[in-house]
């Protein structure tokens with residue numbers, strides 16, 4: 001019923017010429033907005049902002065590296081019937097098959113179903129897989145090679161399990177508010193760093209032979225109110241999901257930026273998100289999907305919905321959605337906006353043939369592009385049980401057979417995971433060479449975060465608890481640990497090897513024992529603390545996905561203060577999903593070292609031991625800012641609906657000023673700035689050189705596309721679309737492309753059946769004539785000239801200490817304009833430099849790096865404001881600079 005109302009509402013909205021599906025709109029008079037600031041008084045994002053329509057949906061054309069895959073897809077799709085094409089686009093329903101999502105198969109051609117599987121840290125819901133560090137953790141390495149290797153290794157594991165599409169990596173959330181529950185799944189609130197990381201991860205994953213899926217597109221910056229049902233379950237009375245209200249410039253310069261890199265890297269799939277953008281649902285937002293993603297960025301792959309993020313049938317098809325997941329309207333409803341309805345919509349002319357052909361071509365081109373063949377080995381695991389035998393169709397408990405083959409896909413990835421964990425550990429403080437440790441006399445480890453979860457590493461479903469060391473955060477972005485090396489076990493093994501005395505107390509509240517332990521002579525106390533978060537469907541300690549605060553969990557602050565009050569050599573290790581407030585203790589003279597180890601995955605203990613003992617010389621940089629207070633960030637999650645029963649309105653009034661951009665603008669000094677991280681050696685920066693390249697002037701892309709192609713014919717005789725015959729192995733609740741009767745209205749079961757395209761689709765939605773190209777478009781990622789190298793910047797970096805090490809020189813640019821951040825990251829490199837040696841840091845500045853989005857020209861432009869480049873070891877330590 002809820003969906004019916006939404007559909008009626010969306011029809012009305014579409015008739016009104018916009019995508020919005022808002023029903024009851026509450027408009028506050030000027031100045032009476034109940035929130036802290038009246039967003040209407042600010043430039044940019046607006047309360048109840050709407051999303052302009054953009055039709056038709058661009059058809060794929062095989063540009064760039066996609067030519068071969070396009071040709072293969074054309075051959076294949078040309079052989080398909082309409083029912084078979086619909087099968088490619090529609091999931092068979094929640095828990096209908098083995099993977100977290102599967103579309104229909106094409107038995108006539110021996111083509112097995114595509115398997116969509118979480119997660120961005122390893123194969124989810126199976127066994128004998130590895131658990132990698134979170135995206136945010138690997139981001140701290142600032143190491144392109146590690147981004148790639150991690151992507152490749154995860155891709156290889158998914159491939160060996162029979163997965164077709166790995167549901168990752170993540171650039172949404174980007175991390176607008178540090179409280180955001182899923183920030184750890186992504187990389188960094190800096191779009192440049194996230195762009196590099198997502199591109200390298202995608203290349204790795206797809207080189208391993210499966211499709212990567214960049215998600216969640218777009219503005220998916222908090223968990224609260226992302227889905228109506230979930231919010232109602234938490235006691236909130238809302239009828240529409242949250243709307244992220246984002247102005248066009250901020251969209252381009254911040255949130256869309258990394259997705260442009262993903263598209264340029266050739267990503268095969270993109271997942272649209274639960275939230276609305278400017279009051280239009282992400283999976284039917286024609287501005288986002290048709291205009292920005294498929295036209296401007298020239299995305300050639302396919303858009304799949306997040307699970308239950310589709311809200312309309314034909315409307316989402318013409319707005320640019322290509323695949324619905326998991327296929328049913330609501331889990332296990334047996335109903336679908338597509339399946340039968342999509343078959344009917346094509347037959348009755350609502351969805352043009354070229355659009356269904358384009359969906360199929362996009363899916364199959366992504367498939368061929370990564371080297372998948374028409375005869376892939378079967379899926380060898382099941383997401384819904386680890387039992388060896390069980391029902392193939394879990395939702396209905398049917399077809400019991402062997403479903404888990406327990407294939408070990410880990411290879412030697414443990415070594416890589418350990419290396420990433422160590423090279424991602426950020427050394428935030430290190431007084432008088434407290435670190436590295438060298439044969440310490442007595443090591444005392446304190447904190448629950450050093451030890452195991454007493455219920456086992458996988459003891460909490462989808463890691464939905466904060467028990468023991470934080471090796472992974474919670475939600476669908478989790479995977480089962482094959483093992484979890486705790487800091488306690490790894491540090492004890494090291495202590496025994498060194499002949500050190502070793503004791504640990506893993507109960508944060510054993511105060512008297514802790515004080516007695518750390519007050520002893522010769523002690524090196526290492527305190528482990530954490531802060532967790534995750535996906536909205538799980539509530540841990542009152543945190544409904546998003547963090548309720550930025551402080552440490554399990555009494556971490558008190559624990560640190562207790563230890564440091566009694567021990568002059570207190571080392572703090574933080575496992576967390578983002579910044580935590582360290583204000584009350586970070587500068588205590590008794591706290592000699594602080595490390596951020598992120599969410600490191602299965603090798604946690606080994607990784608931190610390698611850093612603490614100097615086997616790995618740290619070089620990681622914090623991929624976000626550590627503010628003194630929560631308010632310093634200037635952004636936060638909305639925890640209480642602010643629009644009556646309508647869609648909560650999340651106005652991104654800060655525009656591009658998030659994370660360090662906000663701190664710089666407010667002139668607020670953070671405790672640890674973006675890009676900061678220490679080493680056990682020292683580096684010196686000198687000799688900045690800026691080389692200007694002669695490139696031709698930026699030219700807007702012009703011209704028109706070809707007309708929309710169609711591939712093959714289809715019968716219009718409804719009899720051809722009925723279920724095959726009585727012996728067809730029909731599965732209950734399953735989503736099929738077939739009709740159960742030639743009475744269209746009955747087959748659809750939609751009481752509104754009969755509305756024509758002209759009646760309920762926006763203008764131009766079905767238009768397959770040649771369409772104008774966009775000035776900022778022209779190739780995957782956007783206008784190719786955006787990647788012209790305008791300058792090359794070099795500097796000498798010298799290791800002036802006595803240990804070999806690695807250094808991450810960073811290049812920042814100031815744009816000079818009044819509404820621009822004072823500094824933005826535009827280059828970095830992780831360099832290995834032996835003691836006493838020098839090397840050259842080199843970074844190219846491409847046209848996009850110096851451009852602002854011009855909302856009037858709808859193109860990138862380099863303003864005439866004077867611009868400068870800065871090079872140094874962090875965003876606030878930039879010894880070298882030069883005007884451009």
Ligand SMILES: *[C@@H]1O[C@H](CO)[C@@H](O)[C@H](O)[C@H]1NC(C)=O
Nearest residue numbers: 029030031032038040041042
């Ligand atoms: C809102 O109020 C401000 C200050 O009173 C005024 O400057 C502005 O014009 C008003 N805006 C509208 C849309 O009424």
Ligand SMILES: *[C@@H]1O[C@H](CO)[C@@H](O)[C@H](O)[C@H]1NC(C)=O
Nearest residue numbers: 083084087104105106107113
């Ligand atoms: C569609 O997929 C289902 C499930 O895999 C399969 O049973 C059916 O035969 C397929 N239909 C066609 C027309 O290929």
Ligand SMILES: *[C@@H]1O[C@H](CO)[C@@H](O)[C@H](O)[C@H]1NC(C)=O
Nearest residue numbers: 232235236237238239644645
């Ligand atoms: C939700 O709000 C609507 C509109 O105010 C109201 O009619 C309905 O009873 C409310 N539902 C619940 C469960 O509070």
Ligand SMILES: *[C@@H]1O[C@H](CO)[C@@H](O)[C@H](O)[C@H]1NC(C)=O
Nearest residue numbers: 335336337340341748749750
């Ligand atoms: C077709 O879609 C409508 C909603 O638009 C839904 O109510 C109906 O159940 C769907 N039909 C089928 C066969 O899934």
Ligand SMILES: *[C@@H]1O[C@H](CO)[C@@H](O)[C@H](O)[C@H]1NC(C)=O
Nearest residue numbers: 341344345348753754755756
């Ligand atoms: C065509 O089919 C779609 C999907 O079932 C339905 O929503 C629409 O009302 C139908 N239109 C006509 C003209 O029959």
Ligand SMILES: *[C@@H]1O[C@H](CO)[C@@H](O)[C@H](O)[C@H]1NC(C)=O
Nearest residue numbers: 453454455465466467540541
């Ligand atoms: C694990 O954490 C939950 C709360 O998240 C708590 O209720 C439970 O007692 C913990 N279990 C153990 C074994 O510590």
Ligand SMILES: *[C@@H]1O[C@H](CO)[C@@H](O)[C@H](O)[C@H]1NC(C)=O
Nearest residue numbers: 439440441442520521522523
């Ligand atoms: C251990 O502590 C005692 C007492 O403070 C001190 O004399 C001794 O030098 C210490 N040894 C080491 C190795 O720190």
Ligand SMILES: *[C@@H]1O[C@H](CO)[C@@H](O)[C@H](O)[C@H]1NC(C)=O
Nearest residue numbers: 541548549551552553554555
């Ligand atoms: C912050 O949240 C955590 C987790 O729910 C909780 O343990 C802690 O007490 C909270 N901090 C404050 C200051 O309320």
Ligand SMILES: *[C@@H]1O[C@H](CO)[C@@H](O)[C@H](O)[C@H]1NC(C)=O
Nearest residue numbers: 564565566567568588589590
């Ligand atoms: C540091 O530790 C010493 C004793 O171990 C204690 O006397 C002192 O008060 C501590 N200082 C702080 C700032 O906690």
Ligand SMILES: *[C@@H]1O[C@H](CO)[C@@H](O)[C@H](O)[C@H]1NC(C)=O
Nearest residue numbers: 715716717718719720721742
């Ligand atoms: C549709 O196909 C059926 C079965 O092949 C046939 O009996 C019927 O005459 C066809 N209808 C039309 C209008 O061609």
